[in-house]
Amino acid sequence: MPLVTSKEMFNKAYKGGYAIGAFNVNNMEIIQGIVEAAKEEKSALILQVSAGARKYANPIYLKKLVEAAVEDSNLPIVLHLDHGENFDICKACIDSGFTSVMIDGSKYPFEENIRITKEVVEYAHSKGVVVEAELGKLAGVEDAVKVSEKDATYTDPEQAVEFVERTGVDSLAVAIGTSHGAYKFKGTPSLDFERLEIITKKLEGFPLVLHGASTVMPEFVAKCNEYGGKLPGAQGVPEDMLRKAATMGVCKINIDTDLRLAMTATVREYFVNHPEEFDPRKYLGPARDAIKQMVQHKIKNVLGCSNSIL
Numbered sequence: 001m002p003l004v005t006s007k008e009m010f011n012k013a014y015k016g017g018y019a020i021g022a023f024n025v026n027n028m029e030i031i032q033g034i035v036e037a038a039k040e041e042k043s044a045l046i047l048q049v050s051a052g053a054r055k056y057a058n059p060i061y062l063k064k065l066v067e068a069a070v071e072d073s074n075l076p077i078v079l080h081l082d083h084g085e086n087f088d089i090c091k092a093c094i095d096s097g098f099t100s101v102m103i104d105g106s107k108y109p110f111e112e113n114i115r116i117t118k119e120v121v122e123y124a125h126s127k128g129v130v131v132e133a134e135l136g137k138l139a140g141v142e143d144a145v146k147v148s149e150k151d152a153t154y155t156d157p158e159q160a161v162e163f164v165e166r167t168g169v170d171s172l173a174v175a176i177g178t179s180h181g182a183y184k185f186k187g188t189p190s191l192d193f194e195r196l197e198i199i200t201k202k203l204e205g206f207p208l209v210l211h212g213a214s215t216v217m218p219e220f221v222a223k224c225n226e227y228g229g230k231l232p233g234a235q236g237v238p239e240d241m242l243r244k245a246a247t248m249g250v251c252k253i254n255i256d257t258d259l260r261l262a263m264t265a266t267v268r269e270y271f272v273n274h275p276e277e278f279d280p281r282k283y284l285g286p287a288r289d290a291i292k293q294m295v296q297h298k299i300k301n302v303l304g305c306s307n308s309i310l
């Protein structure tokens with residue numbers, strides 16, 4: 001089976017009230033861990049590559065690794081550009097065989113965001129590639145965001161409708177209180193579900209995306225810290241909130257930080273317990289297993305996309 005777009009996946013996910021996991025990939029072990037989990041869970045899969053990943057791994061290598069994953073797994077897999085900054089990077093990815101790209105114009109004013117998104121949509125659609133855009137700004141470390149600040153940065157439901165209509169985009173990332181990285185909330189975590197509900201109602205049937213959706217699982221933060229790490233106060237989005245979002249039109253949930261933490265905690269533990277070892281396979285193997293377990297947990301218990309290929 002060749003790489004696929006997310007069109008069909010999102011249709012099914014929307015109707016089924018679950019989300020597809022979009023996992024960031026940077027090297028072979030990460031890809032293999034994710035794909036092993038998806039195989040066991042018979043789950044559709046989105047593998048996403050950021051600009052940083054392209055710089056780190058070289059797009060040629062990543063593309064070949066993802067192709068190997070498709071061949072090995074026979075799963076429907078989307079190869080997606082995460083946070084494309086401009087038309088040129090989106091075009092480069094489309095031309096090299098990505099089946100989905102994100103144009104992230106969220107830092108621009110509304111009209112400019114529409115203009116660059118539309119430009120990417122026109123090119124992508126002419127090549128059979130789907131496009132994700134973003135409206136609203138993801139918070140930095142959130143400290144009980146005030147209502148007025150929410151209105152300035154979170155996705156405005158009226159604007160979301162206009163944005164989707166005018167751009168012809170295929171999915172939309174919304175800002176409702178999540179943020180990237182390991183420090184998402186200073187106090188009690190909260191997401192603006194009222195806003196999400198309004199957006200979902202206004203855009204009936206249209207797939208939404210949640211970025212910054214790692215849970216920053218406490219056991220992995222604790223393990224990092226136990227074995228020499230320093231991650232005080234790391235906190236993510238509670239799993240029940242992600243489950244709820246998945247029933248409310250959110251069809252794609254982005255996860256990177258949780259994979260990083262699983263990998264790092266595992267390698268740290270290995271180094272402390274085996275100071276005599278220096279064969280990279282000895283610590284990258286367990287790190288790959290940790291990624292697999294993490295992804296399997298997400299698919300089964302959080303995203304709800306087990307058996308989504310059946």
Ligand SMILES: O=C(CO)COP(=O)(O)O
Nearest residue numbers: 181211212213214256257
């Ligand atoms: O949104 C993401 C990638 O686009 C990843 O979010 P996390 O940092 O919460 O894993």
Ligand SMILES: O=C[C@H](O)COP(=O)(O)O
Nearest residue numbers: 024050052053180256257
């Ligand atoms: O959105 C951010 C993702 O976690 C990717 O991070 P990165 O840009 O460091 O590769």
Ligand SMILES: [Zn+2]
Nearest residue numbers: 104106134138
């Ligand atoms: Zn963004």
Ligand SMILES: [Zn+2]
Nearest residue numbers: 180211212254
């Ligand atoms: Zn993101």
